[in-house]
Amino acid sequence: MSTPASNGPKSAFNTFNLVAGAILVVGLILTVLRFTQGIGPVTNLDDNNPWGIWIGFDLLCGVALAAGGYTTSAACYIFGLKRFHSAVRPAILTAFLGYALVVFALQYDLGRPWRLPYPIFVSQGTTSLLFEVGLCVMLYLTVLFVEFTPAMFEWLGWKKIRKVVVKLTLVLTIFGVVLSTLHQSSLGALYTIAPSKLHPLWYSPYMPLYFFVSSIAAGMSMVIFEGSMSHKKLHRMMDEEYLKHHDGVVFGFGKAAALVLFGYFFIKTMGVAYDNNWHYLVSGYGLLFLTEMLGFVALPCFLYAVGVRDRNLSLIKKASIITVLGIVFNRFNVSMIAFNYHLPAADRYFPSMTEIGISVFIVTLGVVIFRFITTRMPIFFEHPDYKGDH
């Protein structure tokens, strides 16, 4: 019997490759435009809105949705829930690619990629939250890369170095959890500097806590969503061990996500009460806030709970999609829609087609690399040489 790794895609000219190829070509053209024309001609950014979709989507959503890495490895290696082991490698790979693409996307915003090491190695702004975010992302990306390498070493057949890295698993997991706690919350803390710009329903001194707690729900939902997508499209790469645990992982993560979303709903309500912002709920922004809270927090929380009670996989998968969309909606609200809410309509920011195009390019790049790696390396299956070696 052949191993899953030997069953690669049959033809290079399938629908996925053609669509992804077209997007990548357009993305490369837009990249050339961005780095030859400057940021002005290709974006709708201005002095009022210096941070746009590349920060709101590529960075804030990217980091939150990549949180599956630390939640899964913490559940498996720190809390000892070994039944989630089959989900660790896909989650670590998703997180690693997510963070790598966050750093990649940041280059479009900042320009001058050769200056990337400056804030860490040359001129540190140690009192800045951005410095802390940058330092954490750099360290966590390194940790994720090291956590990912055993799969790569198994593929390459480098047994000795793999053995060394596997011994570091627990230390790396602890590093990962600490670094994630720091920078997930710091991304929320960044916005506490702008109390007059961010709408009071979203602004709160508890924003670091909101970002951290919501990232846990986002990470677990992303593991369920990405696992379901992979289950559908990359089924041929999965071994019996992975398939046996798939449903258990979905139910376990669904249960945990329901509890986290329940807690998140309450702490967000506390935030409204803390600043006595109840009267804003009957405004236009209030409707937006209620849509976010009821439609993208309370609803998936309930769906997860019903799905877990009734052993309904389909319902849990639907809830995971709503939660993922909800996190994107929340980060968009904080960074763009409810940000600069007092400005007249003419001065409000809406991303240009080039900005949206580059974001689509980066997401597609992530999917293509994920597909490339999972169809070659032992991510969804155990390498025959290392069966049960974990």
Add this chain to the structure above:
Amino acid sequence: MEAHNLQEYYTFTKGIIYLLMGGALVGVTLFWQFLMGGKAYRDENKKNYGDHH
């Protein structure tokens, strides 16, 4: 609610937060029971203890 000074403002907001906290404590208990009940729980009990549990 119209607060005339900081004391009144915090008395009001903290009062509301205490009420919400009370609601959250009751809510999380009920939600926990809801989440841990149902078919999954029954199936697990049946598996562990048979039909006589």
